[in-house]
Amino acid sequence: MAESLKIALIGNPNTGKTSVFNHLTGLNQQVGNYPGITVERKTGSCKLPGNVKGNIIDLPGTYSLNASSIDENVVIELLLNKTDKDYPDVAVVVTDVENLKRNLLLFTQIKDLEIPTILAINMADRMDKKGISLDIPYLESRLNTKIALISSRKGTGIANLKELIVNYTNLSTEPCLHASSIDTEYFGRLRKAFPNELLYKLWLLITQDANFGLSHKNELMGTSFTKTRADLKRLQQKETIKRYQFINDVLKVGQVIDNSKAKDLRARLDRVLTHKVFGYVIFLGILMLIFQSIFSWSELPMGLIEDGTAWLSNFVVENMAPGKLSDLLANGVIAGIGGVVIFIPQIAFLFLFISLLEESGYMSRVVFLMDRIMKPFGLSGKSVVPLISGTACAIPAIMAARNIENWRERLITILVTPFTTCSARLPVYIILISLIIPENTIAGIFNLQGLTLMALYLLGFLGAIMAAWILNKILDTKHKSFFVAEMPNYKLPLLKNVSLNVLEKTKAFVYGAGKIILALSIIIWFLGTHGPGDDFDNVEKIVEGQEYKLLTPGEPDDAVAAYQLEHSYIGIMGKAIEPAIRPLGYDWKIGVAIVSSFAAREVFVGTLATIYNIGSSGEKEDDVTIRQRMAAEIDPLTGKKVFNFATGISLLLFYAFAMQCISTLAITKKETNSWKWPLIQLFGMSTFAYIVSLIAYQLLK
Incomplete structure (x- = not known):
């Protein structure tokens, strides 16, 4: 394609931003993490009019550029750093037609950064139902932008949005209002000291935790521009009030809501679905x-x-x-x-x-x-x-x-x-x-x-x-906390969004688990088909020359396979840990599966499938599945089924409580910046799981 545009999708949570992203990109999506941090990052590509390719990044949902979380800080750091490879050519701010006032706060802030910005007003299909009408030309004039009225549910307006993206050079980069009026003397000194920098960018660098972008960072944070946190907070509040005053003035003319035409089913549903009983x-x-x-x-x-x-x-x-x-x-x-x-x-x-x-x-x-x-x-x-x-x-x-x-x-x-x-x-x-x-x-x-x-x-x-x-x-946590959550409108799920989410999550599970299981299956197969000394190498002579308890009486081949598996490397390992797990009702094969599943819980089934296949005679066994093998497994010590009710309940409880995921321990270490907490997590949960499983088995056996 002739060109490639970098497009940032920005918006408050629950504005339908992900739906817009799915409409634009379809299956051309990638999910990863931002460099250096474990915040999910969604990117995708789409074909735009005029043979132009669009590279779209779906930024984490944020209510404003006054960050209160790591996710929100990701948005600010990208928009302030022109040297970032993902710095957008054009920003698309996705808003909800029913919450336009609140959504426009973020839009006006991004406009102050002088980035070409399109306002996408989503959920247009609900306007008639909610009695909402918009004066688009007036809103475009006052907000210094172009507006795409879209419905991600119906798929309308997406073509117009693509046209506006391609023609982003025609967009005005003039701010909607100038935040400097909240303290003209202070902002005047900033302007004088850094005449070649955007004033609002300077303000965000002072108030936010951003550590890049300006060579004068230390000078910017020096005595002449330092204010107390309380003073900065008051100025931020003044800025927010000023922006909402502007937004109110714009919407008084640009948006009309006739409540007499609205049909509010939401309140009635909420009274039932959030009822205390x-x-x-x-x-x-x-x-x-x-x-x-x-x-x-x-x-x-x-x-x-x-x-x-x-x-x-x-x-x-x-x-x-x-x-x-x-x-x-x-x-x-x-x-x-x-x-x-x-x-x-x-x-x-x-x-x-x-x-x-x-x-x-x-x-x-x-x-x-x-x-x-x-x-x-x-x-x-x-x-x-x-x-x-x-x-x-x-x-x-x-x-x-x-x-x-x-x-x-x-x-x-x-x-x-x-x-x-x-x-x-x-x-x-x-x-x-x-x-x-x-x-x-x-x-x-x-x-x-x-x-x-x-x-x-x-x-x-x-x-x-x-x-x-x-x-x-x-x-000894003694403090007050407040829970603030937004209740989005009820809506019929979009088939496209649901399908993409199911496909993406299922693929991630299969690919993530598959890599681990493939590697472990090969290792377990090797350990199960090789062993030290004469006990393994001369298995047939040993079995023929002694009375060996058969797993299935009358099948010598199974006796050979079982004896060889017991004396393989994996059998030796399993036998070593068997005394610790016998009180829980587990044999050495289950023990090996439990140990291997500390890499990932789902490895348990794959490990047993590999062990039981190795332990079979190797002859043709049509349609013998892992469940059938597990159901038929006999404990040679007791002559009873291995997976009986007591053992099964014990295993279910063990897996319900044990900490068996190396990746989870790694992310806990990263989030707490200490090995202390993941180790407490590992030994605390695993010990609790062992005790509960032990009690359950001893009571039920």
Whole structure:
């Protein structure tokens, strides 16, 4: 393409900015982190009129350029630093037609930075319903910009927005108002000292934590321009008041709201969905529906994937020459990866439901509801966001705690968030529940397996709350905190947004887990097919020459394979830790799977799939799946099934509470800037998990 434009999408939370980003970029998106910090960064490309390519960066949601969190600081640092490779040629400020007054504060600040700026007024399809009309020419004149009236829901106005982006050089860079009038004497001295710098940029560098951009940074912060934090705060308040006065004057003429035409269903829904009794009943009902669906809807695709994996493994055995390579592919790679791929349907359905709740606006009501529960346990209302988002993954959930201003509340939130049941636990839960919980229904409606899954999720939240209460007592947190959350309008979820979110999150899970599992599957296969000394090398002679207890009586090949596996490197390792885990009901194979799953919880299933494949006789076994192998596994010491009810419950509780994720420990270290807290997290959670699992097994065996 002839050109490439850098476009920054900026806006308050809940203005539909992500929907606009999805309309512009489609599938051409990338998700990563900003250099040096773990704040999520979404970028994408799109084709613009005139054969122009647009490189779009979706900046974190912010209410103003007066940053109060690390996410918001990312926006300021980009807009102030012209040397940044992502510094935009044009900024698109996305606003919500129903909250235009509040959204325009950020717009007027960005205009003061003299960046070519387009005002995109979103949710135009709601104007008639809310009795809103806009005088676009008047607004464009007063705000010194061009306006794109769009509806990300209907997809209207996007073509016009693209045209305005391409013609960004025609946009006025004149500010809407000059903030210098709040203290003419002070700003006059700034202008005199730095005549070649933007005045508003100087002001932001003084009031914000920005450490770049001006060679005169030290001079700027010197005695002649230093003010106390209280004085700077008062000036910021004066600036905000002045901007809102200007915005009010503009909207008095440019926006007309006829409340008589509005039809407000939102208030009536909120009274029910956030009710102090019915709100929780409805939320519990929604959870039950979600977990019932995860089991029932995914049964067919899971079965197809499971059968396909077994077929592929058999195909490799039958069509490749016997040897180490075919054994590695069939019993290492395919078995290990297949142990996770089978759970794609459940993971996708979980993300589907979470996306629907977020897109509809209901998740914000859940956060509001849960705030009432969290406060007595020492958690901030803002802690609810990490705990809710932890159902997807603990890593971004811990990063989301950055919005909590108080350090102790933030620390407690970081430490307890891993108790929340993340998607990595789901494969473990699904396979264990299917082994020990019958597919019975209660009252002909509720599937017992689905209820068990929901109970495990609730148990995770309970664990997080109780851990927070204990930490609150230990850390002696005595302070007041306030919870401020915006309630977005209810809306029908956009199919495109939901689909992209499910696809992106499922891919991230599969690729992230797949890399770890592939590597570990190969390592485990090697350790399981090699061993030291004569016990491993002369296995057939040893088995023939002694009475060896067969796993399945009458099948000598299985005896050879089992004996060889026990005396392999992985068997020796498993036997070494078996005395510590026997009281929990686990054998050495489960012990190896638990140890390997400290890399990532979902590795548990892949590890067992690899071990059991290695432990088989190697003959053709049509459609023998990991679940069937686990169900048939016999403990040679007791002669009973390994995965019985007591062992299964013990394992479920262990995985509900144990800290088994190296990546989560790494992000905790980064966020707390200390190894002390992740080590407390690791040993505290794992010890608690061991004790609870021990008690459960001893009571149930």
